[in-house]
Amino acid sequence: MAPPYADMIRYSANQWGDIAHPHDLSQMSLKNFVDGMMLAIANIHDATKVGGYYGILCGNQRKNGSYRNLSSLVERLAPGKLCEEIIKTQHHCVSDSRNYSNKRLIRISHEKLLLFKKTQHSSYFAVKQAEQKAIALLDATWLSTLRRMLQQTSKMDINSILLEFSSMIDASSFLNVNWEGRIEMLLKSDHFEFIPDLGVYSLRRY
Template identity: 30%
Template sequence: MKSVVSYPDRGKWGKNSWRGNTSGYIIKDLIEHFKPSLFVDVCEGSGTSGDVCREMGVEYIGLDLYKGQDFTKDYILSFLPRPADICFSHPPYHSMIRYSGSVWGKCPVEGDTSHCKSVDEFLEKSQVMLLNQREATKDGGIYTTLIGDMRKNGSYRSFQADFIGMMPKNELLNVVIKVQHNMMSNKTHYSGKFIPIVHEYLLIWRKSAKSLFAIAWDTAKEIKRQVASTWRSAIRIALMKLGGQASLQEIYREVENIAQHLISKNRNWRAKIRQQLQYHFRNVQRGVWAM
């Protein structure tokens, strides 16, 4: 397996009629590279992973919402004889393809992340899925997900960046870019400067021995650092616009212009700016700061 993979033919595994079905070759590559004894797929779909595992002689367990297992509520490990060597998922890409009530079943089913009402809801449930996968994986084992980007109503969302950001950094092992073939959008001719999405990401983590509580705590600390970094960046941009040096009142006004998204979430935003100035900037004279 390399950092970029391309499978023009999706292979004989699973069913071509199942929308969004991935190529069995990526499952084959995962097995050949990591050599698992137990492979688990928590979004089995039409059964591609199971077909590959049976052909390669690997013990397999496939779970899916249409089979009655909901990764947003059910503890994956409770369905397994032992922790998995590889725990794989290929979840819906938010609302790009609706599954329950469309690909299968007669009506939408609770727990189907393709029916999330917002991106935030999708990400929250996706993090539950990833932490659930992690808990179902043995220490030193692999948990992995295949996810794409989404463009909708003129807005572009890179879910792989979100997924990486909400899981432990020290467990991320690889990011593999998978070229997409035979997509419905490939038959469309686009005009102007539109760039079609023709790739997905296979995100691969190796589970450490840390407890779920420790992971949650580390993630919370990381998010706190990211927010602090955002404030620091906003102040730096403000100072750049003000010539590299400015009074506190000028900095307040400029940050207020460029960082409304931060200010709206923090009623004590002036105190936050003063804190970041003291930590990361230079006080050249009373009430005047510089980069």
């Protein structure tokens, strides 16, 4: 599969036809592009035999000063097991003929071929897969935040820690995650130690 790289090149009403097609990924907003892209990938996944492989060729985009890492988005959200990442040079790019004299950043000149192995019959399992990845990302982010907090304060009690976190997060958006319990679980990791006499946590000294 080689989808459009968002709206980098608009196809319907430009490369072909006179009217923009409503299902043309290149004519969509970034949000709708992501939604449409995930549906297309799910269709390809479900058409692949279990144990088989499917590939997605995807490039990235720099627009209005922002870098859109579309290939990493696909890598995170596509169902199945990522098996290979092949980086190739892009040829015949529209930007090749343009001069970016005011830009100090390196011109994007690569794209990725991502190869996934189908391990489940239906792409529906990707819902659970996405939730697991989201929780893993939350854990990693919260763990680093806890360590940074205790680097700055040296010692904190659990109530102060939870109060600090409550000012940073929206508890209503956390799927089925009990965030207070998750913080307490992370504090039991090897990075921290509890000082019973003071009732506080500190970073463990190795």
